[in-house]
Amino acid sequence: MREYASKFFLYTWLLMVIFQPSIVSAENLETFDVHFSVLSNNPNAKAKATLSQLKEEVNILNQYFIADDGRSIVKFRFKSVTFYDDLKNSSCKIVDLGDARRAFSLDSATVLFNHCQDRKVKDKNAINIYIFDEYNERKGFASANSYGKRNLNRPFIFLDWHRLNHNVQSPEEHEMGHAFGLNHICEPTATIKTSTNIMTSACKGGSGGKRNIGFNTAQVRTIMHYVPLIKAQLAQR
Numbered sequence: 283m284r285e286y287a288s289k290f291f292l293y294t295w296l297l298m299v300i301f302q303p304s305i306v307s308a309e310n311l312e313t314f315d316v317h318f319s320v321l322s323n324n325p326n327a328k329a330k331a332t333l334s335q336l337k338e339e340v341n342i343l344n345q346y347f348i349a350d351d352g353r354s355i356v357k358f359r360f361k362s363v364t365f366y367d368d369l370k371n372s373s374c375k376i377v378d379l380g381d382a383r384r385a386f387s388l389d390s391a392t393v394l395f396n397h398c399q400d401r402k403v404k405d406k407n408a409i410n411i412y413i414f415d416e417y418n419e420r421k422g423f424a425s426a427n428s429y430g431k432r433n434l435n436r437p438f439i440f441l442d443w444h445r446l447n448h449n450v451q452s453p454e455e456h457e458m459g460h461a462f463g464l465n466h467i468c469e470p471t472a473t474i475k476t477s478t479n480i481m482t483s484a485c486k487g488g489s490g491g492k493r494n495i496g497f498n499t500a501q502v503r504t505i506m507h508y509v510p511l512i513k514a515q516l517a518q519r
């Protein structure tokens with residue numbers, strides 16, 4: 283009986299060795315560090331954007347930032363977070379966008395991001411995700427648009443706090459798609475319940491749909507084109 287058990291373990295071990303190549307290739311994927319800054323002073327936003335939730339955001343990215351055949355393309359790793367009270371006195375003006383009572387401008391945010399030198403607010407060696415409370419004329423602060431930009435291979439994301447925990451239309455992987463150079467796909471006939479590609483947007487008419495289908499071959503090619511460029515830019519001291 284003992285011998286049988288030891289043979290069983292030997293075969294199990296052999297099987298693990300045989301199938302190791304697939305494990306190794308998964309580990310060979312490039313990994314990107316992610317730094318979070320909680321820019322919003324809204325108590326609801328602060329209550330939602332906890333350390334454990336922000337770590338979960340990275341799990342969400344690792345689960346859903348994938349190709350349409352289910353393959354992972356890159357990996358993300360939680361690096362750090364700066365909460366509101368630790369950045370509210372920063373000299374970086376990007377902090378003012380946390381609860382700004384005006385329409386969000388990605389161009390203005392880009393200028394403020396690129397000027398920021400405060401490591402608490404912008405980690406030069408990571409992809410920065412800003413948790414904010416988006417405002418627009420029609421919906422006020424109930425609006426929850428989010429934004430991602432490749433920014434010459436120094437990407438950043440503005441994620442409205444309402445959208446944390448993968449809430450409505452796959453915001454994490456959609457904005458990260460923009461961060462890796464992807465544009466929108468327009469599907470005028472899609473409803474909010476239609477299965478669509480991660481990068482689908484309402485564009486003019488229609489809806490972005492569920493954004494639950496992974497990146498297609500052309501999108502993966504674009505992402506992989508930018509992976510080494512972003513990696514190199516973020517490696518600079």
Ligand SMILES: [Zn+2]
Pocket residue numbers: 456460466483
């Ligand atoms: Zn978009």
